[in-house]
Amino acid sequence: MYRFLLDIPKYEYDLFVENSEYCNLLQSYDWAKIKSNWQHIHVGVYQEDTLVGVSLILIKQLPLSFTMFYIPKGPIFDYTDTNLLNFFFSNLKKLAKNRHCIFIKLDPGICIRELSPQNLDVPYKKQTQEIIMHLKALGCIHKGFTTYMKETIQPRFHMGLKKCDLDLYLSKSTLKSIRKAQKKHVEVQEVNQAGLDDFSRIMKMTEVRKGVHLRDRNYFEKLLQTYPTAHLFLAYVDPSVRKKELLNAKPNKQVNEELQAIEKVCEKYPGKTAIAGGIMIGYGNYCEMLYAGSNDDFSNFRPQYLLYYTQFQYAFNDGYSYVTMGGVDGDLQDGLSKFKLNFNPIVVEYIGEFDWPIYKFLYFLVMKLLEGVKKYGVKVRK
Numbered sequence: 001m002y003r004f005l006l007d008i009p010k011y012e013y014d015l016f017v018e019n020s021e022y023c024n025l026l027q028s029y030d031w032a033k034i035k036s037n038w039q040h041i042h043v044g045v046y047q048e049d050t051l052v053g054v055s056l057i058l059i060k061q062l063p064l065s066f067t068m069f070y071i072p073k074g075p076i077f078d079y080t081d082t083n084l085l086n087f088f089f090s091n092l093k094k095l096a097k098n099r100h101c102i103f104i105k106l107d108p109g110i111c112i113r114e115l116s117p118q119n120l121d122v123p124y125k126k127q128t129q130e131i132i133m134h135l136k137a138l139g140c141i142h143k144g145f146t147t148y149m150k151e152t153i154q155p156r157f158h159m160g161l162k163k164c165d166l167d168l169y170l171s172k173s174t175l176k177s178i179r180k181a182q183k184k185h186v187e188v189q190e191v192n193q194a195g196l197d198d199f200s201r202i203m204k205m206t207e208v209r210k211g212v213h214l215r216d217r218n219y220f221e222k223l224l225q226t227y228p229t230a231h232l233f234l235a236y237v238d239p240s241v242r243k244k245e246l247l248n249a250k251p252n253k254q255v256n257e258e259l260q261a262i263e264k265v266c267e268k269y270p271g272k273t274a275i276a277g278g279i280m281i282g283y284g285n286y287c288e289m290l291y292a293g294s295n296d297d298f299s300n301f302r303p304q305y306l307l308y309y310t311q312f313q314y315a316f317n318d319g320y321s322y323v324t325m326g327g328v329d330g331d332l333q334d335g336l337s338k339f340k341l342n343f344n345p346i347v348v349e350y351i352g353e354f355d356w357p358i359y360k361f362l363y364f365l366v367m368k369l370l371e372g373v374k375k376y377g378v379k380v381r382k
Contacts (some may be wrong), residue, residue: 001048002084004091008054016044018078018284019362024073024109025058025283026154031072033226034219035221036170038070040360045077053077053088060097066362067101072154076173079131089138089356096358098271105354106140115347128351130305140354141219152353155327159337159345160286163321166312177269181306185218186237186275188303188310193224193372195234200292202234202297206293215291220279223290229282233301233311235294238272239265258300267298276303281312285323287315310342370377 010029017027025031041061045052055075060068075092077084096104100307111127132142149155167175191198207214224230243266246259278292289311296302308325315323325345328337332347357363370375 001050002087002133003046004043004087004092005044005046006095008042008051010053013042013054016054018335020076020284020340022073022076023284023286024076025281026286027054027074027076027109028283029170029223030226031056032058034222036222041095043092045084045091046192046368047084055088055092057095062102064070065100065266067099068228069099069101069104070153071106073107075106075108079108079110079134082128082134085134085214086138093358101358105153105353106356107152107353108351109350110351112351115349117341117344120332120347138356140246140293141263142166142357143355144368145352149235149327149329154295154353155329156308156350156352157328157330158326159328159340159343160322160326160348161343161345162310162322163316164250166246166309169344170228170309171342171344174344177302177305177342178309181235181302184237184239185241186235186301186303188233188235188307190314191234192230193221195232195274195277196221196224198234199277200275200276202295203291203293203297214293220291223279223281227281227283230278230279231281231311231314232273233307233314234279234363235276235307236274237301237303238297239269239298239301240271261300268297273284275296275301276307278307278311280315281320282315282320285320286324287311287318287320289323289325303341303376306341307320312343 007080007215013029017023017029028267029042032042035058036133039061041057042054043057044054053075054077055071056224058070058072059071062068075088077088080201092104110131110260112124113122115122118241136142143152146152146156161169168380196217199220203214203220219324220232241263243259243262246255274294275298276292280287280289290305292304296313312323325343328334328347330349332341355363
């Protein structure tokens with residue numbers, strides 16, 4: 001006998017998610033605090049007195065008192081249990097109608113295959129099509145096996161590392177870049193809230209360089225305040241220290257070129273400077289690297305390599321068994337992918353997004369309007 005309840009207690013909710021094979025930070029209880037511009041509900045299904053399924057539902061207010069529901073990397077339950085699946089969606093539909101929800105967008109955290117950079121030709125897990133078939137039977141529309149991050153709200157492909165001895169696992173070239181950063185006196189420190197101003201400046205530089213819009217200081221601060229397992233790391237260097245070494249070194253072509261380059265850097269940055277940074281959050285048995293950026297003026301110092309190495313080491317020493325570096329394009333041809341490939345990561349492919357129309361006519365009308373917005377280049381505020 002199943003029971004569908006709202007407002008599940010935080011401890012019970014998180015305990016269930018953290019121990020699920022679909023554990024994901026975006027389905028943690030407190031993610032609702034991060035997405036404070038949305039309303040939210042925490043729902044759960046009990047079988048007798050045992051919690052067997054949960055979901056954080058984010059609710060966006062639309063015109064004319066309508067809403068849309070968004071379930072990032074959820075719901076979380078056994079998708080092969082069709083009785084549980086049908087019960088959950090039946091009650092979810094009742095809740096949606098009660099809130100005048102036009103459609104529900106869900107993005108289950110179901111890994112359908114794990115790839116390696118050396119072998120991208122791996123078949124999907126056998127239950128993949130079965131799960132898609134069950135969801136389609138309920139009326140969900142699968143948005144497809146998309147490739148690029150811009151095609152979905154959350155990336156379908158992620159890169160990460162399972163717990164390992166980094167000094168043995170990483171390639172010689174990557175270890176060389178890490179040692180190069182150390183040789184140039186780059187130091188990585190955990191700074192947390194004390195480093196927010198420096199990190200925000202670095203992220204602004206990253207925005208300009210990549211032509212994208214990232215988050216602001218308030219958002220980063222909220223992450224650190226909400227999650228006790230959130231960590232902000234910054235890479236620092238005083239370029240004048242390296243300059244002195246070069247001035248005392250035996251002159252040659254390589255030394256002269258580096259000295260010429262570093263003199264310009266020293267003029268612009270006369271002392272110890274934060275040159276790269278990253279935030280990661282631990283949840284369940286894994287860590288998620290959420291945001292990272294760097295100052296391109298210091299690209300020759302290779303700070304990102306030492307930064308990532310330090311974050312991996314910290315997470316593994318803290319007992320986490322997996323660290324995700326975040327989303328990438330599925331063809332692995334973007335610049336972000338090429339950098340992350342230096343760490344010989346596992347590539348995780350997720351099942352993708354589904355739309356579930358509750359009011360079909362309104363849903364398809366909204367989709368047509370959105371297509372028109374994209375076609376004619378009309379900009380809308382998110």
